[in-house]
Amino acid sequence: MSKILVIAEHADGKLNAGVAKVLAAATQIGGEVDIAVFAVDGAAVAAQAAKLAGVAKVLTINNAVNDHPLAATLAPQIAELAGKGYTHVLFPGTTFGKDVAPRTAAKLGVPQISDVMAVHSATSFDRPVYAGNAIVTVEAPAGTLVATVRLASFNAVAETGSAAVEAATVAGAAPAHTRFVKLEAQKSARPDLQSAAKVVSGGRALGSSENFKVIFDFADKIGAGVGASRAAVDSGYVPNDMQVGQTGKIIAPSLYFAIGISGAIQHLAGIKDAKVIVAINKDADAPIFEVADIGLVGDLFTVVPELQSKM
């Protein structure tokens, strides 16, 4: 039987919303599922993790070295914990998971499966390659299975559980070679891009950060999160954490607005799981219209304010 260890990403005492989606993947694999919380004091995060449906135990590994989530500090601890009989170690497919999981796999001497999007069995999964333009079904070799889970592919499990919380200890020494300096987080009152039900994204067509207000105002009117194409981010209109796509965030909202975005394959890779895509573009031949559920050809600077007033 599988024994699965899910690594809890957290910040400021809050469990990352992606962990409940990793739990969904773990539940599909089947077996016993534990969550590990590495922190200085993981009690608050553990209490949130304990509520997730399908969790057997929450393990808190309290240690001053776990002050900041550094791959070099976490990977050896996770590898040691995995050695206590776990068959699978699962991470959310976030920048945190992508940073820590491969280092953990290397420590364990096993390959990693990135971006699991469907579970066929305890060792067989689907994952996207070529920016999601092909899906491969893979079979992992024997040994501990390390994987990251593509969050857009799974629905969060319910918060109906009440798992036991236990303290665990592993040797954990902070390597002297890596020091956390600072995190400049974008504080925003808007819904989080990765979990928002509605997302409005703007592209190069916005032309400036001042003009991006058109997108923000519309998003606020309909209670949406805000994203952007790479061109909009590279041009400095909005910060990097808003980029949607192959190399930005992969999202699955019920409603996605692509405004002044051409629809390059790298951008589409991030929105393939959106339920309804609306495209607004002044070029009737823009590739975004090939995937849009509803398309409107027009100038965004007149269309979007009108739409805002009518929704």
Add this chain to the structure above:
Amino acid sequence: MKAIVSVKRAVDYNVRIQVKPDGSGVVTEGVKHSMNPFDEIAMEEAVRLKEKGKITEIIAVTIGGAKNEETLRTALAFGATRAIHVKDDGGIEPLTAARALAAIFKKEGAQLLIAGKQAIDDDANQTGQMVAGLLDIAQATFAGKVDIEGNKATVVREVDAGLETLEVDLPAVITADLRLNEPRYLKLPDIMKAKRIAIEATTLAELGVTAAPPVKTLKTTPPPSRSKGVMVKTVDELVAALKAKGLA
């Protein structure tokens, strides 16, 4: 100070990927290949560090079949001082590539590996982190800005929450994100000059590396296609269409 840059040959990012009808993979024959875009960014960063006098030697390394030589030529045209081809015709997986890179890193006494954050064919995003883990050295992934002072690197990382700054002691692995720099256009004289530099060949066996147990690909399928939707002519029609779907 020596830096290693790993460069992978991949289907060009502009190519429309076709899945073979028999599900055995994607069509790669007769399709344009280029250096993985993130590796171009890694190469560019190494060349800039060399121009600033922070590093003295850039060794470009690729692991793969005979055609990977083209990728090394591109790296030399960027300004790599040496090029190492680890010849292997198997399907190279991240852990195997990482073992080879770690072996070369040690053998060369390098202080820095700059890798791309991900290869746009397998989209694995693993190799750099694995090298750092195998060598037990510092890692700073998804770099948007790199400063090197003596044996310290300050790296601004592009993370989900925003921008994280780490300070790492060398030796270290850095993986390049999109906004680290904009790679230069290669000039013809540099491309010509690169043709005259000898490429050093080696093998996994010579490096004392065993290939990782493979993750088997059972089949390859195209993603579910989105059916073409409707075009509306006015904002009112758009609002009506959204209402019909219960979204407005």
